[in-house]
Amino acid sequence: MVTSTAHRLAVLRPNRWARLGALLLLAYVVYATAQMDVSWERVAAGLHNAAHFLTRLLPPTFSRWELLSNGLLESLEIAVLASTLGIVLSLPLGFIAARNLMPGWASWPARLVIVSARSFHPVIVAIVFVKAVGFGALAGILALTVASIGFIGKLFAEAIEEISLKQVEAVRATGASFMGIVAIAVLPQVFARFIGFCTYQLDSNLRNSTMVGIVGAGGIGGTLFAAFQRFDYDYVCAILISIIALIMIGEMVATYVRAIFIDGMTFAEMFHRRLSALGTRPERRFDDE
Amino acid sequence: MSAAGTVLSVRHLCKSYRAGQPVLTDINLEVMIRSITAVIGPSGTGKSTLIRCINRLVEPTSGSIMFEGTDLIRLRRRELREARRRVGMVFQEYNLVERLTVMENLLSGRLGYVSAWKAWRRSFPREDIERAFELLNIVGLEGFADARADSLSGGQRQRVGIARAVMQQPSLLLADEPTSSLDPKTSVEIMQLLTDIARDRGIPVIINMHDVGLARRFADRIIGMAGGCVVFDAVPGLLADDALKKIYGGEDWMH
Numbered sequence: 285m286v287t288s289t290a291h292r293l294a295v296l297r298p299n300r301w302a303r304l305g306a307l308l309l310l311a312y313v314v315y316a317t318a319q320m321d322v323s324w325e326r327v328a329a330g331l332h333n334a335a336h337f338l339t340r341l342l343p344p345t346f347s348r349w350e351l352l353s354n355g356l357l358e359s360l361e362i363a364v365l366a367s368t369l370g371i372v373l374s375l376p377l378g379f380i381a382a383r384n385l386m387p388g389w390a391s392w393p394a395r396l397v398i399v400s401a402r403s404f405h406p407v408i409v410a411i412v413f414v415k416a417v418g419f420g421a422l423a424g425i426l427a428l429t430v431a432s433i434g435f436i437g438k439l440f441a442e443a444i445e446e447i448s449l450k451q452v453e454a455v456r457a458t459g460a461s462f463m464g465i466v467a468i469a470v471l472p473q474v475f476a477r478f479i480g481f482c483t484y485q486l487d488s489n490l491r492n493s494t495m496v497g498i499v500g501a502g503g504i505g506g507t508l509f510a511a512f513q514r515f516d517y518d519y520v521c522a523i524l525i526s527i528i529a530l531i532m533i534g535e536m537v538a539t540y541v542r543a544i545f546i547d548g549m550t551f552a553e554m555f556h557r558r559l560s561a562l563g564t565r566p567e568r569r570f571d572d573e
Numbered sequence: 574m575s576a577a578g579t580v581l582s583v584r585h586l587c588k589s590y591r592a593g594q595p596v597l598t599d600i601n602l603e604v605m606i607r608s609i610t611a612v613i614g615p616s617g618t619g620k621s622t623l624i625r626c627i628n629r630l631v632e633p634t635s636g637s638i639m640f641e642g643t644d645l646i647r648l649r650r651r652e653l654r655e656a657r658r659r660v661g662m663v664f665q666e667y668n669l670v671e672r673l674t675v676m677e678n679l680l681s682g683r684l685g686y687v688s689a690w691k692a693w694r695r696s697f698p699r700e701d702i703e704r705a706f707e708l709l710n711i712v713g714l715e716g717f718a719d720a721r722a723d724s725l726s727g728g729q730r731q732r733v734g735i736a737r738a739v740m741q742q743p744s745l746l747l748a749d750e751p752t753s754s755l756d757p758k759t760s761v762e763i764m765q766l767l768t769d770i771a772r773d774r775g776i777p778v779i780i781n782m783h784d785v786g787l788a789r790r791f792a793d794r795i796i797g798m799a800g801g802c803v804v805f806d807a808v809p810g811l812l813a814d815d816a817l818k819k820i821y822g823g824e825d826w827m828h
Contacts, residue, residue: 459658459685
């Protein structure tokens with residue numbers, strides 16, 4: 285086939301639709317900014333207010349620590365229970381939703397449940413559950429369970445859809461039953477990713493559990509909101525610091541769980557690695573792996 | 574109707590993935606006990622389909638496949654699974670469960686006999702475990718029981734693949750291009766291992782392959798396929814240039 289020079293150059297020319305799209309996006313950003321009525325006066329006033337607010341945040345006061353710790357413990361309870369319940373429910377649901385293993389009549393309803401669980405923000409779901417079961421932690425647990433099903437269910441189904449079917453074929457050829465294939469050829473392929481999703485969701489539930497309290501679904505969020513409304517900014521600061529500490533602890537736990545399940549490390553090995561990592565720069569750690 | 578010593582008898586086997594476009598047309602072949610049969614032919618001629626029809630990883634369209642007194646084509650679910658236990662299979666890309674250990678992969682060959690729950694808890698019968706360790710020695714991987722499958726080289730993986738198939742204690746071994754992903758030296762070693770194990774245990778083998786030289790060297794019978802039909806079926810000594818021309822077409826490639 286003969287191609288003209290113009291034709292050859294056209295191969296390298298950027299896509300005009302992509303350019304048009306980028307231009308439209310830029311135009312919308314300019315338009316939306318104009319709509320926001322942002323002016324230098326507002327920014328200046330805002331900065332002044334922020335400085336005032338920041339001075340009132342400090343120093344934090346932990347005088348009402350009992351209320352604080354009760355709220356935090358309730359948040360932790362909401363996060364752990366919602367994660368556990370969510371994981372237990374989304375395991376079979378995500379499995380049924382995987383289109384490569386299940387027939388359409390089974391996977392579509394499961395996908396529908398997962399999609400509807402994902403379609404609303406946890407706070408909106410929490411408002412619904414507060415109306416249904418009343419104020420308190422139960423509403424928060426149910427709301428975050430729904431969020432967990434939406435997240436883990438979807439990712440778990442996708443992970444199963446991406447497995448290597450060659451490994452499945454080989455196990456099928458041995459005369460294994462369907463459940464045997466699942467246990468030996470499917471789950472090992474998705475197990476590590478599943479642990480990853482679960483720890484990520486626990487992390488996310490921990491953060492959300494400090495927020496659902498704002499709509500009355502239990503946890504530290506209610507206390508935080510009340511403190512804000514009473515202008516108890518020093519107490520707000522104490523609550524924020526505690527939340528940050530809780531999230532950091534949660535993240536550490538998640539890292540350890542991943543190290544144990546995914547890398548197959550024991551506590552002793554992890555402790556050893558921590559120790560040996562203390563004195564070295566982070567990039568050095570890649571050398572010995 | 575089959576003679577004594579016949580393990581597998583394929584009659585009038587046809588397969589089309591799409592109506593009107595047959596991949597296999599009227600395949601007839603008998604496999605005798607203790608035989609090593611190589612199936613050669615160009616890519617896309619239905620060798621893989623043929624081998625997968627035998628253990629019904631691919632559903633045949635019509636015909637019959639007599640194996641140990643039953644027609645595999647008529648079997649349903651449970652009976653089919655029970656028949657599959659008697660047919661071991663080795664794959665081109667090994668198809669090991671990558672994240673499991675070598676030992677777990679070997680024991681997965683016993684999944685037809687062990688419940689899913691027991692397999693999940695890794696509680697396999699003691700004699701299975703002992704046989705797995707013996708086989709590991711035979712295929713030359715002693716000391717690799719705890720290694721994860723994805724840490725092995727291609728040749729080592731295929732050794733595990735062979736051991737897994739033999740763990741089934743099959744009456745028939747199918748191998749789908751077992752050496753096509755391996756270097757020439759390893760290919761010879763793998764073919765040697767596969768045929769040695771099969772001869773020691775009296776298991777007949779059907780091997781799809783691309784390498785005519787290896788087929789001549791290790792098989793005692795060669796089946797040539799072209800366009801979904803068997804066009805050659807004889808001992809390797811009779812595989813002359815005209816037969817190869819009939820199988821692969823053209824002749825420039827031979828010189």
